[in-house]
Amino acid sequence: MDIHRDAVMKALINEQWKRFVTAGEDERQCFLYNLLEHGKHLKEKQLQMLLWEPIIETSDTTLVTTEWAMYELGKDRVRQELLYNEITRICGSNKVTEDMLSQIPYLTAVFHETLRYHNPVAMVPLRYIAINPYGCYMDKKQRENPDQWLPERFLDPKFDPMDLHKTMAFGGGRRVCAGALQASLIACTALGRFVQLKQEEEEDVDTVGLTTLKLRPLHVARKPRKG
Numbered sequence: 001m002d003i004h005r006d007a008v009m010k011a012l013i014n015e016q017w018k019r020f021v022t023a024g025e026d027e028r029q030c031f032l033y034n035l036l037e038h039g040k041h042l043k044e045k046q047l048q049m050l051l052w053e054p055i056i057e058t059s060d061t062t063l064v065t066t067e068w069a070m071y072e073l074g075k076d077r078v079r080q081e082l083l084y085n086e087i088t089r090i091c092g093s094n095k096v097t098e099d100m101l102s103q104i105p106y107l108t109a110v111f112h113e114t115l116r117y118h119n120p121v122a123m124v125p126l127r128y129i130a131i132n133p134y135g136c137y138m139d140k141k142q143r144e145n146p147d148q149w150l151p152e153r154f155l156d157p158k159f160d161p162m163d164l165h166k167t168m169a170f171g172g173g174r175r176v177c178a179g180a181l182q183a184s185l186i187a188c189t190a191l192g193r194f195v196q197l198k199q200e201e202e203e204d205v206d207t208v209g210l211t212t213l214k215l216r217p218l219h220v221a222r223k224p225r226k227g
């Protein structure tokens with residue numbers, strides 16, 4: 001793991017460093033440039049870890065939530081159909097975009113219910129105390145059927161549709177997640193697109209081929225098998 005991480009971070013830093021040489025002032029306004037410019041005392045490993053952590057914490061949480069939502073929808077044909085119909089009603093044959101999300105409440109409900117049911121951050125540190133969200137979410141006194149994945153619970157009028165903090169997934173207080181809106185937009189748009197793709201192009205999508213091409217260089221993936 002260490003070797004892979006080091007190799008990826010080294011390649012990423014080198015790539016960006018080359019870009020910074022020709023980039024304008026505006027394009028240099030980023031976390032990495034500031035680290036490289038003002039963190040000359042940092043060892044290479046420290047630099048890599050400072051970069052690695054936010055990448056993983058922001059992309060892993062969002063990706064894992066999207067994956068769990070797809071898993072739950074994949075198991076639940078009825079709710080998958082419901083979501084598909086709602087998306088089609090709003091978007092027609094167009095692809096889901098971020099600006100349409102506020103009109104598709106079931107999609108955001110799927111996102112929030114997935115955060116509740118498969119919380120990607122197991123412990124939420126509120127600095128002086130740590131909260132166990134799973135314990136709170138599964139409390140039968142607080143929620144009906146807490147052990148079931150039921151997105152409709154977040155359609156209850158007691159929840160503000162635009163509230164990103166229907167669960168404790170993004171923490172709270174001063175250190176509340178700075179990317180909650182972005183995570184919600186990315187995950188919901190991706191989910192919406194996957195559901196559209198699944199229903200409309202089910203027959204055409206060669207998922208095995210796609211994965212193979214992504215994971216292996218093209219010339220290797222295309223090499224005909226012997227025998």
Ligand code: HEM
Nearest residue numbers: 058061062065121125169170171175176177178179182183
């Ligand atoms: C589903 C996805 C995500 C979840 C569940 C999540 C959860 C959290 C939690 C619980 C914290 C608070 C940690 C603490 O109290 O120390 C946090 C902090 C933070 N998150 Fe997220 N996060 C997600 C996605 C993102 C994304 C996409 C970004 C950026 C684009 C982001 C940026 C941040 C930042 C910068 C902080 C630190 C805030 C601070 O300490 O002032 N997060 N996140």
